[in-house]
Amino acid sequence: MPIIRKSPEKILEQIHIEEHESKRGKLKIFFGYAAGVGKTYAMLEAAHEAKKQGIDVVAGYIEPHARPATAALVNGLEVISPLVINHKDITLNEFNLDAAIKRNPQLILVDELAHTNADGCRHIKRYQDIEELLKAGIDVYTTINVQHIESLNDIVASITKIIVRERIPDRIFDEAEQVELVDIEPSDLVTRLSEGKIYQKEQADRALGNFFTVENLTALREIALRRMADRVNKISLKVKNENNKDYYTNEHILVCLSSSPSNSKIIRTAARMANAFKAQFTALFVQTSSFEKTSLENKKRLKENIHLAEQLGAKIEMVVGEDIPFQIAEFARLAGVSKLVIGRSIARNGFMRLMRKSFTDKLIEQLPNLDIHVIPDNKALFYKNFWKKSVNEREICNTSDIITILVILIITSMIGMLFYSMNLGEANIMTVYILGVLIAALKTSKRLYSVVLSVLNVLAFDFLFIEPRYTFTAYDPVYIITFSVMFVSAFVTGGLTNKIKKQAIQSAKLAYRTKILLETNQLLQQAGSDAAIATVTSHQLLKLLNKTIVYYSADKKGLLPPVVYNVKNDVHTEQLINSNERAVAQWVYKNNKRAGVKTGTLNNAKCQYLAIRSKDNVYGVVGIAIDNEDLDVFENNLVLSILGECALALEKEIYSKKRQEIYLQAKNEQLRSNLLRSISHDLRTPLTSISGNADFLLSNSAKIDDVKRQELYNNIYDDSMWLINLVENILFITRIENKTMKINLQTELLDDIINEALKHLYRRGKNHHIVFEETKDIMMVKVDARLLVQVFINIIDNAIKYTPKDSTITISAKIKSDKIEVSIADNGQGISDEAKDKLFEMFYTANSTVADSRRGIGIGLSLCKSIIMAHGGEIKVRDNKPQGTVFIFTLPKEEINFNE
Incomplete structure (x- = not known):
């Protein structure tokens, strides 16, 4: 096994x-x-x-x-x-x-x-x-x-x-x-x-x-x-199943959410089924255009049902559309639902069943291969709620809409009179009236007005155009059919137009909110810091909700002082950041749970606080100033999605910083490794020479003549100076890498710095011709003299090592605008183009044969580049004409006021 x-x-x-x-x-x-x-x-x-x-x-x-x-x-x-x-x-x-x-x-x-x-x-x-x-x-x-x-x-x-x-x-x-x-x-x-x-x-x-x-x-x-x-x-x-990533089986149970009083029973039944089948559990709410007109009682009940579904382990989802069975069926297909749990509405009589299919029948038609569990819903208030809603709609009469349908009636009647005078026929006049109903459906707020206009159109058509004219009677009984067809056509056309208008409104709202979410994702990807991420998140929430946002960033010690992103009409900002509100935000940060107004915890606060979290990690807290109405389902889901995107962006920023730290640590480790390896190899020759010469002097002191003794002393001194110079370079490069080197800028005469460097190189350069071309100009620079001396020593020492005896090394300087350009040229064998590109890299050494066997470990020129750049200058290398190499670097020029 x-x-x-x-x-x-x-x-x-x-x-x-x-x-x-x-x-x-x-x-x-x-x-x-x-x-x-x-x-x-x-x-x-x-x-x-x-x-x-x-x-x-x-x-x-x-x-x-x-x-x-x-x-x-x-x-x-x-x-x-x-x-x-x-x-x-x-x-x-x-x-x-x-x-x-x-x-x-x-x-x-x-x-x-x-x-x-x-x-x-x-x-x-x-x-x-x-x-x-x-x-x-x-x-x-x-x-x-x-x-x-x-x-x-x-x-x-x-x-x-x-x-x-x-x-x-x-x-x-x-x-x-x-x-x-x-x-x-x-x-x-x-x-x-x-x-x-x-x-x-x-x-x-x-x-x-x-x-x-x-x-x-x-x-x-x-x-x-x-x-x-x-x-x-x-x-x-x-x-x-602890070794499996997903605890769920292949079963996926979907329950439909509504504001029905019995919906809680349906949710509990679905939850028990999910527990029994060990299934994934989802609760779906379909928002229609009429939802905003729903009573506060129904909205409250819907919120309670959503909260119940969350408590029972359901993942809350929401879709927007007018055809509820179609939306449920589409979601079930896309989400891989295996079982659907719905409630059964009050049974209708035979006539109603013939006239219109039930909600359950429509779902079965849409999902013939899905197990649909229908729970008896004896408390359903379908007809009662529908009637109550219709009565409420009739109670609210919009004067503007009434004027609109009257104006449309007058205009269509006038056009009809014009057609009548032109003998264009009754069919064209009827079309004009139907067009008027269509326009009314677009311009008015409720379907009721298009229905009323359909009735008025039939009456106006009969009164103005049917014999006997200017009465509400008709000689020919056939006109009864004409009136019926006209009314049904206008009614159906108005209804379809009204439905399309509602769908357009819902689609626009959905597109706007989706746009905010996509825009948030793009903006967060572009944000380059925690502060930028906080600003993007808060502005997107402000745009979505039009409510004041309080953002608390966090560090290792806890929450930082809040930043308020205010809406224009909110003048009570100080109430949102007092000690009580901060205490609620701190509780949310500590417990990783929602709290504040409209929640079950610390609901006396002014804001509702949500954690910006990814799993168990909390990266901050956002407070939303909520007045009377809580966030609706879709707004709540979008807010959680935006905060989730924010948490991922902050997590990515943290990981990026950690990767940078790890990269720097690895780089430093590599530097130490290369340094130790190079030192152990390159120090062996001078140390062996020093110890050998010293031992020879100690053992044969009486037998050695003065010339030989002086030669041995010189060799020990040269090797010691080479070691001192190497140690200085190592110390400098270590301080630069650790960012602990401090630059002490002072105004100095460039000639003095060059002469000081040449003193250190006097013995090393005795077999070369080192020429310093002095000028009449007084060149003052603001530099750290100690570091600049090291630059001259490293470059000249490099020329000494890589050129044959009796070669000439020329040092010159000239003023160029606000800078001073220094050149150190030699007439040696020169440097290949490939080597020029790597010359200033750490631990790079040229492969050419040199007169001096102590070639160094490849940090001198790298140190020179770091020092020059720290002074705001540039360094480069090019060929010397007709032969050799020229190192050129610039230094900032310092102006001297002799009148002071």
Whole structure:
């Protein structure tokens, strides 16, 4: 059997996940099927056991049950004082999250996971408090009943006839480190309730008559056991598939989102199917042109349904179009959907079914090969909502539209009178009226006006052109058919035109938003810094939303001061960057979650804050100043897409900087390696010569005559000077590479610098003719004399080494505009064109034979170039005529004012 080995990428990813999980706290849930089974009691017993093992345990919040045995177990545990909140003249005790984080125990007990916090708490739900505790690295014990799990809410409601309002997302339950089922027989639980061990007598009697029946409790117990089994199955599948990149099977389940009150039931059903099939889960909303006219209640309900789908693990998608079945079918085909879950609207009578196909029938026609699961939708308000919408539309009368249709009616009637006088026939006159309806459909805001104009056109045609004229009667009964055809033609034409207009509006809106997203991608690719990326992102969000944007960049220490990108009509900028708003932004940066207005966390803020993130890395925070209306679905998706593009651009910038650092480190390492290799090779000859000559002098001092002794001294001196010059070059080049060399600019006489360099080269150049052509001009330069002396030494020494004895080396200088040009020429063998191109590269040495065996390690000329360029000059090499080489470099000229 072949051994499957993980790729390095997989191993690194696994290490990253393990490091992340090691810093995060562990969650243990004590799970039951009803109140009174003993969850809190079991949790407190486990806490005492943990305390005996030396774990720092704290009771964060224990629900004050009137159960003496449970209350007694709290004794012996440190208890965090509750957060006292006054709400509508009622004093409420809530879990004190800030105090718990400040105390920072190893383990904390927080009862009632699904509890809804009172106004004034940081989060709306207690499970959000617990998530923050886990993020802080604190282990948590908590309790919950089966009816509080989101995906099971409908099933529980169908059994108990009670809708539970406090619910948690399924992921909280599934991602817990441990879930312990606290179980008791339903009959025993009923007995406990009857004995008053769970509730007071009056409350217990009421519960026994409603919720706490043996049938209900048995059903809830069965659901709880199945949910535990599902969790175990998910864990085992996850272990089996840990080597696979994608956890999903080939199944892809799509659920349709709407503002229907029963849509939540459909979403939960689809979520259970996705869990059962281990499938990818997507929720789709089709936005039509009428969506903007939808009531606030329906918009709110739609937002709740979208939030529910997100909680249940669905990826939210949105498309725009008027034909909803077609849009759903196209998305299903493109996304590879295998199962579609929809709701069933109220059944229509036989006449309506003949007149118009149902929504489900249209979908089946569009997707004949797809499994479509239709969920009974008894709460659908199709006709009620449609009628309400129609009434609302009729209530809003637009004076401008009324004037428009009246003007069109008058103009078409006048044209008809003209055609009548010209005997052009009734058919042409009817065409003019139909054209008027088409124009009205384009110019008015609602279809109602084109329908009204169709009726008025029939009446005007009858009144003006049908005998007897100027009455609403007709001699020939055939005109009834004519009137009907005219009305239907005008009605259909107006309807189609109105539909095309709506589609054009939706297409323009979609194109505009898509253009912003594409434009954002292009602009971010061109941005060359973090500041530029921040500016592009904020301006694009400003263009999309027309709302003030607050951008927080981040570094290794945390968030930096914010930058506000203001809209013209927003004058309350200071309210968006005060200490409270910054605290919310800091919380988002730390916890990598959305917070602020219109969210479940810190919703008293002025802005809604979103993290600029890529996986678990947060690169900044963006605040959007939201007034009354929250972002719609499409805007929210675009904002997340823009922030995702921003995060990728910032990540790319960080990686680019890291690559540059790595490149510089590699370059420095290569420099050190080449330097050490060259030094070890090239220092051997002079050091061997020095040690050999010194040893000869020590051993044969009495036998050596003065001439020979002087020759040995000279050789030792020459070799020592060569070593000193080499070490100076190495020190200079190291400082330049490390950017630690400081240039001390002083005004100097160029002749003095040249003469100083020649002093150092006196002995080395005794076999050559070194000529300095002095001029009458006083040439002053502003340079670092020490460095410039080294330039002259390196270039002249290079000429000495690469030219035969008795060669001439000529140094000259002349003024050229605001610069001084220095030339160092020799009449040696010259340098090849190939060598000229590489001459100033580090560690390059020419291959020509030279008189001096100590040729150097190829850093002298490279150092010269660096020094000259640091002074703002240039250096180059060319052939000397008729023979040899000329090095030319420029230096900045310094003007002297002799009147001072």
